[in-house]
Amino acid sequence: MGPAQPPVTLEAVAARSGVSRSTVSRVVNGAQAVSPAAREAVERAIAELSYVPNQAARSLVRRQTKAIALVVPEDTSRFFGDPFFATVVSGVHRRLSQSDYVLNIFIATDDDGDKTTAYLRGGNVDGAIVISHHARDRFVDRIADALPVVFGGRPNRMRGTVGDYFVDIDNAEGARMATQYLIERGARRIATITGPQDMPAGLDRLTGFQEALRAADLPDTLIEIGDFSEHSGELAMERLLQRGGIDGLFVASDLMARGALRTLTSAGIMVPEDLPLVGFDDSSVATEVSPALTTVRQPSGLQGELIAQRLLEILAGESPEVETIVPAELIIRESA
Known part of the structure; x- marks a missing residue:
């Protein structure tokens, strides 16, 4: 034998x-x-x-706990420092408060994701919501293999995305709109501070920026990469100033835009007089800075509600749309 x-x-x-x-x-x-x-x-x-x-495993999956996990693969400073998370969590909670489910929040990175994965796969929740995940967060795959999951944002899974449910804004179209607006204002050497390239949102916003410039036969190589944090916006702006000759700026998050504004102010460059700037998110940051940001609106609260709704539909045995895309909207204020 x-x-x-x-x-x-x-x-x-x-x-x-x-x-x-x-x-x-x-x-x-x-x-x-x-x-x-x-x-x-x-x-x-x-x-x-x-x-x-x-x-x-099948018996564990079928046992109802009436609990849903919201998994955020970020460190705590990013979770509590970025208004996006507060808004999307509020939307999720608002929808779940109308149901029998309670919400549990897990902040975990790939370094400590095994503990979170073991707990969630142990039959302690009925489903999970995952937001702001990176390609390196492989523990997310193991969660999605065992539980019904809806992603906030296009999934970034190592083994493909066929069949993964998600709710996202049209990031590429939003970036195209922002860049086209700068072109219409007469900018010809437009730069971007884009997001992390291991996240679909960062990739899509860079894609939209480049597509708009190529369509106008303008250079699309004035690119610096940040991580959606304010400090990364400051540093990226310093690098762009060293390259010189910029007459328009698209920044792929409002937090990074606030950091870029700080660097520009220190350099004596006025916004929008010397350099028109467009952000992305339309978070609370957009109206807290001076000048107030022209920005692409990301309706995070609505996204949160839709993410929760999709998961509730799956748990009820329904067949919702796999992909839910929220349209982008350009909000005009003072910075451009």
Whole structure:
């Protein structure tokens, strides 16, 4: 008799069927929020591979706790320092307060994500919401493999995004609108301070910026990368000033824009007289700074409500839209 064969895993079924592990998990656990085509592909792969579900895990998934986890893969300084998080959490709470579910918040990075993952996979919550995740946060994949999950923002998963539910703003279109506005004001050497390139929001806002400039046959290489924090905006602005010749600026978050404004003020550069500036978020920061920011509105409170609504629909056995995209809106104020 030869050695015992290792059990077939969810990963193997996902690879054979061409869908995400979270979709396979939903099929195995009897969830209804799966397209007929995906369900057929998974069931075919299960038969071909002779996959046997873990009955203990299935029983945990089916046990209702009436609790939902909100997972934020950021450090505490970022969570408490960025008004985006307060607004989106308020939206989530507002929607859940109308249901039977309670909200538990988990702040975790990949360094300590194992503890959070073990707790959430242990049957302590019915589903999870994940916001502000990076490519390095691989523990998020393990959560989404075991629980119904809705992402705030386009998913950034290592093994693909087929079947992952998310609610996002049209980041690329918002960046295009901001950049086009600067072009219409006569700017020709427009720079950007963009967000982290391991996050879909950072990638999409850079893409929109570059697309608008290429369409106008203008240079699209005046780029510095920040991390959505105020301090990173200061440092990125210092680097842009060293490059010189800038006559317009798009900053991919209001917090970074506040940092950029501080650097510009120290350098004696007036906004908008010397340099028109457009931010992104329309957070409370936009009206706290002087001049008040022209910015792209990200309706974070509405996003939070929609994220919670999608998860409630999944937990109720419904089949909501996989992708929910909120339109961007340019808000004109004093900075451009």
